[in-house]
Amino acid sequence: HRGEFKNSDAFVAYLGMDVRVRDSGKQVGRRKLTKKGDPELRRLLYNAAMSARRTKAWSGLYETYLSQGLKTTQALVKLGRKLARIAFALMKNQSMYRPKMPVTCCAAP
Template sequence: AALTMAFERGAFQSADAFIAFLGLDVRAKDSGTFTGRRKLTKQGDPEIRRLLHNAALAAARKGHWKQLYEQYQARGLKKTQALVILARKLARIAFALMKKREDYIPRTA
């Protein structure tokens, strides 16, 4: 419901714009040859980010999402980084479903 309300607040041209609105986009602090830390902008509603984080935690325990989560950790990402990636993926899926006005049908294979 929170994602639906956020989606209805604006006319988003792309999933990237929706992700930025939620505050889940990554800000880079780079200059010249210096490569700084990457951090979330956290510009959006903190409650929606918390709900997406909780959804990512639940998704990381089951099926296809668990495999993705484990792949990210095998690549050397920390747990929080892998969960943020899952939360962003969930938000992108929700955006696509709301934009096309379709129901979610998970893959069976």
């Protein structure tokens, strides 16, 4: 069931991978996943992120998340959210996934 989503944030919220913020005045509370969506979809995205972090295309982004101070689980969830946003864009535009290829410079003969 695809459903109609206004933007990728609504799709991420549908999956239950959006972050609940509990701040009040000067107090900064914990951030937690809402987990309102289908748990099976969240599990599949987490597993996809675990697999993606081992690939050449996604390992750099995963390492960037770790260098930002995120724990491994947090980095995997963030990578899963990124994959969900890409999936949303592919569904909305009904296009094929074309990853950005690294630009290599050709030497002049």
